[in-house]
Each structure stands twice: as structure tokens, then as C-alpha cells.
Amino acid sequence: MLIIQLAINGIAVGCIYALVALGLVLIYKATEAVNFAQGDLMMLGAFFALTFISFGGLPFWVGLALAIIGMAAVGMIMERLVLRPILGQPQFAVIMVTIGVGFILRSGATMIPGWGTSSQALPTPFSNQTLDVAGLVMAQEHLAIIGATVILCALLYGFFRHTRFGIAMQAASQNQLAAAYMGIPIKRVSAATWAIAAAVAALGGVLLAPIALVEANMGFVVLKAFPAAVLGGFASLPGAVIGGVVIGLIEVFSGRYISDTARNLAPFVVLLAVLVIRPEGLFAEPKKRRA
Amino acid sequence: MTTMIEVEGLSVAFGGVRAVDQVSFGVEKGEIFSIIGPNGAGKTTVFNLISRLYDATAGRIVFEGRDISRLSADRIAAAGIARTFQNIELFENASVLKNLLLGRHAHRRTSVFSELLFLPKVRRQEIENRSIVEDVIDFLDLAHHRDARVAGLPYGVRKVVELGRALAATPRLLLLDEPSSGLNPEETEDLSFWIRDIRDDLGITVMMVEHDMGLVGRVSDRVLALNEGKVLAVGTPSAVQSNPAVVEAYLGS
Incomplete structure (x- = not known):
């Protein structure tokens, strides 16, 4: 019974990492660069929701929708101001810019009145409620995270696999000049990419809030999402979810059976092992196909 | 005229x-x-x-x-209007088939929602695009490389793939x-026949x-x-x- 309970907790924790990792993979697929600001966009999304719901007194679902729309706008502004000017530059430039944006968002958030440096709780309909099934206790906030992760993964997977726009994003990531001559409006695609990434981050931030509290440094959860994404092969959306769950399970079980400090260490030990043994990740799409 | x-x-x-x-x-x-x-x-x-x-x-x-x-x-x-480039501009990490299908991109006319649900309209369009691309593959004799990743192909073949992608757009x-440029005399000979066929047969x-x-x-x-x-x-x-x-x-x- 204990093992099943631990597994459920591990999956729930893992889905948080997966949710962040989905944002990383999304940007990676669309730009072939890693977005180091993904965690900070989550933090900003959570603060948006906090502002609308706790300060503004709006119902949760309205606040959530406004936070997502607001963050999509932030993503577009960010693209226009700092990413559009380096469109066509090497991926390395994009990575550096996202690191910079992350710093700005993190320190910027502490300077806004009401947000500040303290931790704040965001009330959600799933906070502090449990569901008992056959002697197993499941927190509703965990169930919400698991459900949202699965739905989001399926949506994004379908989007990249089947939609004209999703395919256009991947084409633009590989060759912008050629993509333009296939009729792909590069600038609009770039703006939409960052809007979607920021909207996904907002959803992640709100789901994370009942567990981690809303504060300027909550974006550091991205450090656990990196191993999840790498484990999944970095370009695979289902891989990111499975990677996240694996990391979550490792964390919970090593924390219970090895020692409490091992829970932060074990995921990275596993990550290093994977990088040595199978550097393309566990679920990478085959890259070295020979003709 | x-x-x-x-x-x-x-x-x-x-x-x-x-x-x-x-x-x-x-x-x-x-x-x-x-x-x-x-x-x-x-x-x-x-x-x-x-x-x-x-x-x-x-x-x-x-x-x-x-x-x-x-x-x-x-x-x-x-x-x-479709074009090719002096130094080949392909989607290097995608297969030959996917590169050619991207040539059809400008002609796709469906909404995000119908695409996510893969409605019959989308399905018909996909079949039509695929058949145009298969015609191009036959025309340029690319069947052997259909599923190969572009990055691993020889220069001469990539040049043909780029021509194929332009033709897939039915310009x-x-x-x-x-x-x-970069082709051997035999490949250049093939090219001269294809250019004439592109005009004579495809108009x-x-x-x-x-x-x-x-x-x-x-x-x-x-x-x-x-x-x-x-x-x-x-x-x-x-x-x-x-x-x-x-x-x-x-x-x-």
C-alpha cells in the first residue's frame, strides 16, 4: 500500500516537472534553442493569477483565463522586443537572451508592489482537498496537475504533428529562408511560438501555486524540468511527460528509501547516467537514420 | 505568346x-x-x-x-513562383518526403481546429498533397531516398530534392x-533533361x-x-x- 501511495505522489510531482518540461520542449521544437526563462515565465503567470484572483477578487477560472491570455501577450511583447531582433541568428544567441530575460523577470517581480519577495498562497478550487480511493489518499491539486499535463501534452502533440501552423513552426526552426519560400510568415510564426510558450507557462505556474507558493524564485523548478526533458530526448512531447514522471518517481522513492537529501540528488545522478549511456534520451525520435 | x-x-x-x-x-x-x-x-x-x-x-x-x-x-x-538556391536551403533534419510535403504548405487551406480533429476535409487535402508529391518523386527519380534524412544525403541528391520541393509547390x-553548381557532368546531363521536361511536360x-x-x-x-x-x-x-x-x-x- 505504501509503495502505491508513494508511486501516486511521485507521478503527481513528476507531472509538475513534466508541465514545465513541455514548455521547454515546445520552444525547442519551434526554435531549436533552450528557453532558460521558461521557469520565470511560470512565476510571472502565477503572479498574474494571484493578482486577478486574490487582489482583484475574480473567480478562479476567470482569473486563470486572464492570466493565460495576459501571459500570451507578455510572450508576444517579449518576442517583439528581444527575440525578433535576433531572428535568424544562431540558436546560441536565443539561449543567452532567454537567460537575460529570466533575470529581468525574476528581479522585476520583486519590485512590483504587492508581489514583493515574500511567498504567497494562491487559493484554487483544488487546494487542501483530498480524494480517498480504496485507502489511497490523493490530493485534488495533484489530480488537477496530472489531468492538465496529459491534456496539454495531447494538445501540443496534435498541434505539432497535424496542424499547418505547428508544422510551420518546426520548418522555421530548421531553415527560416526556406520556410519563408514555402509560404510561412516567419515573423508571425515566431510571435505565436512565444505567445504559446508563455501561455503554457502561465498554466504551469497556476497549477504549481497550491504546492509551491507564489514567489519570485518559484521558477527554479525548471532545474528539475531539464533532466525530465533530457530524459525524454528534448524534442519529444510524450518523452517530456514520461521523463518528468520518471524524475518524480526517483525523487519520491529515493527520498523515502535512501535519505531525505537523496531526493534532490538522485534525479541528477540518473540524468548523468542517461547522458553517458544514451545521450539522445530515452524517447528521442531517431536522428541517425542511414539512407 | x-x-x-x-x-x-x-x-x-x-x-x-x-x-x-x-x-x-x-x-x-x-x-x-x-x-x-x-x-x-x-x-x-x-x-x-x-x-x-x-x-x-x-x-x-x-x-x-x-x-x-x-x-x-x-x-x-x-x-x-517557386525557387531554388545556389547553396541549397533544405530542412536538413527532416526526411526527403517531409521536405517535399512542405513545398505544398502554401496551398494548404484548413483551420487549426479541423486539422487537430483530422476532419475529412483535411484528410482529402493530405491525400491530394501526397499524390502531387509522389508524382514529383517519380518525375525526379527520388523514390530510393524518400524516407532518408536530408542531412545525410550526397550534395547532388540534395540539389535534386530542392528542385523537387520547388516543383511540389506546383508553380x-x-x-x-x-x-x-557542384554537380558532376552526368548529373548535369540529367538536369538538362529535367529542365526541358519541366517546361514541356509540366508547362x-x-x-x-x-x-x-x-x-x-x-x-x-x-x-x-x-x-x-x-x-x-x-x-x-x-x-x-x-x-x-x-x-x-x-x-x-
């Missing part, structure tokens, strides 16, 4: 250099029209102006009676930028920038010679090649 594309007084300057200077010419429907000239004559620049990579400082480009001088580059494919005007008007005079002479109906951004001569391949101004530009005086 009807005019496919009409270029009038086209000019562009980079810094102080007039890369293209008051260039005018017309290409008839069904023609194979080549642009020749020494390095730096402005040949590729003319292509980049037509395909809207650069903005002209002066002049007009009229394609099928429509002024395309202010169209953005991503609307060129839908207008009916009415095809711009080929140095199609024979596509072809404009080509090319250095290989043998290829130019074999396939072209008319040739335009450029030097230092200016038109030196226009006419049949033999007339242009024997034009004293052209000979002087190539050999120096």
Missing part, C-alpha cells in the same frame, strides 16, 4: 554599390530564360528581387499582370539559381541563373547577359554568346 513576368527599370543599391541598375526584360509563358554574366554581375540579386528577399530601390516586377514589387517573401509561393514560374516557365555555358546553350530559348548590374544583351544563346560586349565582359578588354 503571353508575358509571364515583366521587369521594368529594376534597381537596387547596397551601400554605394549599384548591384542591379535599371534592368528591364520580359519572359514569355513557356520559355526557358537564362541569366548569365561574370561573378558579381547581379544575377542572383535579380532573383532575390523577384522572389522578394530584397526590396528594389526603383522599378517594377509584374507577374501575370499583377505587380508583386511589394509582396512579402512568404506570399511568393502562393502567387505561383507557374520556377527560378533556378545555379542548378548545376512551367523556367528562369535560370547559370555559369555552365554548355547547359545554358542546350536548354535556353533566350539568354540575358548582365555585367556590373546592367543588361549587356538579350537574345538566343548563340547570339548572346557571340555578342562583342558579352565576350569583352567575360574575357576583359
Whole structure:
């Protein structure tokens, strides 16, 4: 019974990492660069929701929708101001810019009145409620995270696999000049990419809030999402979810059976092992196909 | 004969250099029209102006009676113009088939929601696109490489894949930028047959920038010679090649 309970907790924790990792993979697929600001966009999304719901007194679902729309706008502004000017530059430039944006968002958030440096709780309909099934206790906030992760993964997977726009994003990531001559409006695609990434981050931030509290440094959860994404092969959306769950399970079980400090260490030990043994990740799409 | 594309007084300057200077010419429907000239004559620049990579400082480009001088580059494919590049611009991490299917992108007309649900309309469109792409694969003999990743293919094959992607867009005007560069004599021979077939069988008007005079002479109906951004001569391949101004530009005086 204990093992099943631990597994459920591990999956729930893992889905948080997966949710962040989905944002990383999304940007990676669309730009072939890693977005180091993904965690900070989550933090900003959570603060948006906090502002609308706790300060503004709006119902949760309205606040959530406004936070997502607001963050999509932030993503577009960010693209226009700092990413559009380096469109066509090497991926390395994009990575550096996202690191910079992350710093700005993190320190910027502490300077806004009401947000500040303290931790704040965001009330959600799933906070502090449990569901008992056959002697197993499941927190509703965990169930919400698991459900949202699965739905989001399926949506994004379908989007990249089947939609004209999703395919256009991947084409633009590989060759912008050629993509333009296939009729792909590069600038609009770039703006939409960052809007979607920021909207996904907002959803992640709100789901994370009942567990981690809303504060300027909550974006550091991205450090656990990196191993999840790498484990999944970095370009695979289902891989990111499975990677996240694996990391979550490792964390919970090593924390219970090895020692409490091992829970932060074990995921990275596993990550290093994977990088040595199978550097393309566990679920990478085959890259070295020979003709 | 009807005019496919009409270029009038086209000019562009980079810094102080007039890369293209008051260039005018017309290409008839069904023609194979080549642009020749020494390095730096402005040949590729003319292509980049037509395909809207650069903005002209002066002049007009009229394609099928429509002024395309202010169209953005991503609307060129839908207008009916496809091109290839001197240095091959492919989606390197995708398969040959996916590259060719992307050639169909400008012709896809479905909404995000119907695509996510894979409605019958989307399905029909996918089947149609796939069949056009398979025709191109047969035409260029690419079946053997269909599922290969582009990055691992030899240069000559990638060149053909890029031509295939342009054909998959079912253009009415095809711009080929140095199609024979980097090809061996046998591959160049194949290319010359394909260029003729593209015009004769597919009915596509072809404009080509090319250095290989043998290829130019074999396939072209008319040739335009450029030097230092200016038109030196226009006419049949033999007339242009024997034009004293052209000979002087190539050999120096």
C-alpha cells in the first residue's frame, strides 16, 4: 500500500516537472534553442493569477483565463522586443537572451508592489482537498496537475504533428529562408511560438501555486524540468511527460528509501547516467537514420 | 505568346554599390530564360528581387499582370513562383518526403481546429498533397531516398530534392539559381533533361541563373547577359554568346 501511495505522489510531482518540461520542449521544437526563462515565465503567470484572483477578487477560472491570455501577450511583447531582433541568428544567441530575460523577470517581480519577495498562497478550487480511493489518499491539486499535463501534452502533440501552423513552426526552426519560400510568415510564426510558450507557462505556474507558493524564485523548478526533458530526448512531447514522471518517481522513492537529501540528488545522478549511456534520451525520435 | 513576368527599370543599391541598375526584360509563358554574366554581375540579386528577399530601390516586377514589387517573401509561393538556391536551403533534419510535403504548405487551406480533429476535409487535402508529391518523386527519380534524412544525403541528391520541393509547390514560374553548381557532368546531363521536361511536360516557365555555358546553350530559348548590374544583351544563346560586349565582359578588354 505504501509503495502505491508513494508511486501516486511521485507521478503527481513528476507531472509538475513534466508541465514545465513541455514548455521547454515546445520552444525547442519551434526554435531549436533552450528557453532558460521558461521557469520565470511560470512565476510571472502565477503572479498574474494571484493578482486577478486574490487582489482583484475574480473567480478562479476567470482569473486563470486572464492570466493565460495576459501571459500570451507578455510572450508576444517579449518576442517583439528581444527575440525578433535576433531572428535568424544562431540558436546560441536565443539561449543567452532567454537567460537575460529570466533575470529581468525574476528581479522585476520583486519590485512590483504587492508581489514583493515574500511567498504567497494562491487559493484554487483544488487546494487542501483530498480524494480517498480504496485507502489511497490523493490530493485534488495533484489530480488537477496530472489531468492538465496529459491534456496539454495531447494538445501540443496534435498541434505539432497535424496542424499547418505547428508544422510551420518546426520548418522555421530548421531553415527560416526556406520556410519563408514555402509560404510561412516567419515573423508571425515566431510571435505565436512565444505567445504559446508563455501561455503554457502561465498554466504551469497556476497549477504549481497550491504546492509551491507564489514567489519570485518559484521558477527554479525548471532545474528539475531539464533532466525530465533530457530524459525524454528534448524534442519529444510524450518523452517530456514520461521523463518528468520518471524524475518524480526517483525523487519520491529515493527520498523515502535512501535519505531525505537523496531526493534532490538522485534525479541528477540518473540524468548523468542517461547522458553517458544514451545521450539522445530515452524517447528521442531517431536522428541517425542511414539512407 | 503571353508575358509571364515583366521587369521594368529594376534597381537596387547596397551601400554605394549599384548591384542591379535599371534592368528591364520580359519572359514569355513557356520559355526557358537564362541569366548569365561574370561573378558579381547581379544575377542572383535579380532573383532575390523577384522572389522578394530584397526590396528594389526603383522599378517594377509584374507577374501575370499583377505587380508583386511589394509582396512579402512568404506570399511568393502562393502567387505561383517557386525557387531554388545556389547553396541549397533544405530542412536538413527532416526526411526527403517531409521536405517535399512542405513545398505544398502554401496551398494548404484548413483551420487549426479541423486539422487537430483530422476532419475529412483535411484528410482529402493530405491525400491530394501526397499524390502531387509522389508524382514529383517519380518525375525526379527520388523514390530510393524518400524516407532518408536530408542531412545525410550526397550534395547532388540534395540539389535534386530542392528542385523537387520547388516543383511540389506546383508553380507557374520556377527560378533556378545555379542548378548545376557542384554537380558532376552526368548529373548535369540529367538536369538538362529535367529542365526541358519541366517546361514541356509540366508547362512551367523556367528562369535560370547559370555559369555552365554548355547547359545554358542546350536548354535556353533566350539568354540575358548582365555585367556590373546592367543588361549587356538579350537574345538566343548563340547570339548572346557571340555578342562583342558579352565576350569583352567575360574575357576583359
